[in-house]
Amino acid sequence: NAGVMQNPRHLVRRRGQEARLRCSPMKGHSHVYWYRQLPEEGLKFMVYLQKENIIDESGMPKERFSAEFPKEGPSILRIQQVVRGDSAAYFCASSLQPGRHGYTFGSGTRLTVV
Amino acid sequence: QQQVKQSPQSLIVQKGGISIINCAYENTAFDYFPWYQQFPGKGPALLIAIRPDVSEKKEGRFTISFNKSAKQFSLHIMDSQPGDSATYFCAASMNNDKIIFGKGTRLHILP
Numbered sequence: 198n199a200g201v202m203q204n205p206r207h208l209v210r211r212r213g214q215e216a217r218l219r220c221s222p223m224k225g226h227s228h229v230y231w232y233r234q235l236p237e238e239g240l241k242f243m244v245y246l247q248k249e250n251i252i253d254e255s256g257m258p259k260e261r262f263s264a265e266f267p268k269e270g271p272s273i274l275r276i277q278q279v280v281r282g283d284s285a286a287y288f289c290a291s292s293l294q295p296g297r298h299g300y301t302f303g304s305g306t307r308l309t310v311v
Numbered sequence: 312q313q314q315v316k317q318s319p320q321s322l323i324v325q326k327g328g329i330s331i332i333n334c335a336y337e338n339t340a341f342d343y344f345p346w347y348q349q350f351p352g353k354g355p356a357l358l359i360a361i362r363p364d365v366s367e368k369k370e371g372r373f374t375i376s377f378n379k380s381a382k383q384f385s386l387h388i389m390d391s392q393p394g395d396s397a398t399y400f401c402a403a404s405m406n407n408d409k410i411i412f413g414k415g416t417r418l419h420i421l422p
Binding site: 201203230232237238239240241242245253288290294295299300301302303304305 | 317320345352353356407408410411
């Protein structure tokens, strides 16, 4: 029973390029959450998706960031025209039901913008 | 605005000692308070969780103490071991909504 799978584990992008991060939730989980972790900043919520729907994107920057969770395939977090400040660890979590029963996190994608 | 405030930022404890991490919250609508443990290079993993209708929950060496009137809760790790060295996050959520995390406590247990 595979856990939450994130890939790539490490991603290096030059300023101005696009970064695409993928997250496959646990089998049977239809709720996906993306978080960003910066040193000394903890985990900051970005977006909550269910299949084909964005439920809460209150933590997403207004520009350059987008997320999707299609009917088939993994959830994708896309960052366009990356800047140095986008360098961080991005974690995806999934749950069977929203909120109260806790999440299962993936091991994250560490994005470095050079 | 930080909804869950965690302290200390880092903590060093002797092997066999008690590690205590504290959290405070403002929003009384929160109804679920989990703690997560994160090892370097890994994602956070759910350690233990509590709801506001109980004052204490214990699982093995890990105990959550919850003070609803003070809007505070804490994690106690008894008989701390070097393998407990990790970053710990307190968190909160409400109404089946997203989980909001504190900034984390980096715990180091001296062998």
